[in-house]
Amino acid sequence: MTQSHPNPMVDNRKGVRRVLMVALGLNITMSLLKLLVGVMSGSLAVIADAMHSATDALSSLTGLVTNKLSDPRPDRDHPYGHRKYEAVGALGIAGFILFTAIEILMRSGERLLEGLPPIRVTGQELVLLTLVLGFNLLLAGYELREGRRLNSNLLKADAQHAASDVWTTVVVLVGMAGAVWLQVSWLDVALAIPMALLLIRVCSQVLRSTLPWLVDHMAIAPEAIYAEAMSTAGVMNCHDIASRGVLGQQIFIEMHMVVDADDLTKAHQITEQVEDRLEETFGPVRCTIHLEPKDYVEDWITYTGAHG
Structure with a gap:
């Protein structure tokens, strides 16, 4: 995490x-x-x-x-x-x-x-x-x-x-x-x-x-967050995305992510790039990312976390 x-x-x-x-x-x-x-x-x-x-x-x-x-x-x-x-x-x-x-x-x-x-x-x-x-x-x-x-x-x-x-x-x-x-x-x-x-x-x-x-209504559509994360080099998959807050003031984002990295240092660098990209697109964000193993990448895992 x-x-x-x-x-x-x-x-x-x-x-x-x-x-x-x-x-x-x-x-x-x-x-x-x-x-x-x-x-x-x-x-x-x-x-x-x-x-x-x-x-x-x-x-x-x-x-x-x-x-x-x-x-x-x-x-x-x-x-x-x-x-x-x-x-x-x-x-x-x-x-x-x-x-x-x-x-x-x-x-x-x-x-x-x-x-x-x-x-x-x-x-x-x-x-x-x-x-x-x-x-x-x-x-x-x-x-x-x-x-x-x-x-x-x-x-x-x-x-x-x-x-x-x-x-x-x-x-x-x-x-x-x-x-x-x-x-x-x-x-x-x-x-x-x-x-x-x-x-x-x-x-x-x-x-x-x-x-x-x-009432913590969705601040950013999960599709938009998914698109930004997947556009970052090294990101293989992300899902279970949630967001709340006020766009332009402070957004809190949580997601599960799979990255193409074999050590913690590289994985952390990729997550930092994702956070920087999200902040550049959506303004101030506080992002919590849960890293998962590579074998978690399956066809049914989507940005909504639903089984296809």
């Missing part, structure tokens, strides 16, 4: 933390502005949007806490590092998004039962919401760009949350404009309900991108 030396893991937490601090400050500011407009106008959609921005702030705060915990370096109690704390933080963000959607639906039902009381809107309030919309656009773009640069699922999830806030603010502006110029009292609720459904969709997207990491 050979195991590669753990690769130096890129600790991008400082950069992620800086982005989350900016997001937290902006989200708190936007929450207060929206709440002020909502209280002054009596608009359910604006108050709901203020709550959405408040959950944005909470998600940024959650991200800061989990970012502090998600040290990629292994220790005695966490030999594979602490990266999954970041995934837990992304799940927390999904929970905040879902809570907001349910709250909007509940408030819409209450407003319908109250007989759709009219909302009061002034030009100043519309200007404030337009300003908030501009902040939303800048924040969503900033977090998404930095999330891709730092390869952070946490930032990407927070960017999705911020992007959903852009759409909710657009919906709110349309509803308030309709109340001012068209005198349509039901438009506020009619737009708040699809806004809540949009948030539920965003929540499902965050879950789909995060849960595979937490």
